[in-house]
Amino acid sequence: MKKFLFLAILASASLVFAETKTFGKMDPMTAPMTKMADIFKSYDKYKGQPVAMTGSVKKVCQMSGCWFELADGKEAVRITMKDYGFTVPKDLLNKSVKVVGVMEQKEMPVKAIKHYMKDEGRPQAEIDKVTEPKQTFEFVATGVEMI
Numbered sequence: 001m002k003k004f005l006f007l008a009i010l011a012s013a014s015l016v017f018a019e020t021k022t023f024g025k026m027d028p029m030t031a032p033m034t035k036m037a038d039i040f041k042s043y044d045k046y047k048g049q050p051v052a053m054t055g056s057v058k059k060v061c062q063m064s065g066c067w068f069e070l071a072d073g074k075e076a077v078r079i080t081m082k083d084y085g086f087t088v089p090k091d092l093l094n095k096s097v098k099v100v101g102v103m104e105q106k107e108m109p110v111k112a113i114k115h116y117m118k119d120e121g122r123p124q125a126e127i128d129k130v131t132e133p134k135q136t137f138e139f140v141a142t143g144v145e146m147i
Helices: 002-017 036-041 110-120 124-128
Strands: 022-024 051-060 067-072 075-081 096-108 134-146
Touching: 036 051, 036 067, 036 075, 075 096, 110 124
Parallel strands: 075 134
Antiparallel strands: 022 134, 051 067, 051 096, 067 075, 096 134
């Protein structure tokens, strides 16, 4: 009985310390795999449509893991989590991931630009120089999976 109890505790501990590989909800059946460059090039075709992309994580919000930057070759985009429904580990930097969600093109307000720069740990002097909103792409993820 003691041996069984020990093995049960050990198995439970390994589940607790196992690295989570999926965040949010991955639904690959509704999101065809698409290259980031293709989405940028033909945005109207993909606008509002769920897609899946892969890439390497280049930046991660160090405050709470609520956004990251994904790069695929020369292209990069900020990934945010739909409705702030989940976060990713702050140590996701340089890891390969698959994301599922929707690409959005929008004007980013000055306040948001400064917020993201602060999350990145940029110097205040650099943040203070931002005075204009900018047009940008943002990918709103419903799921992120480490690959």
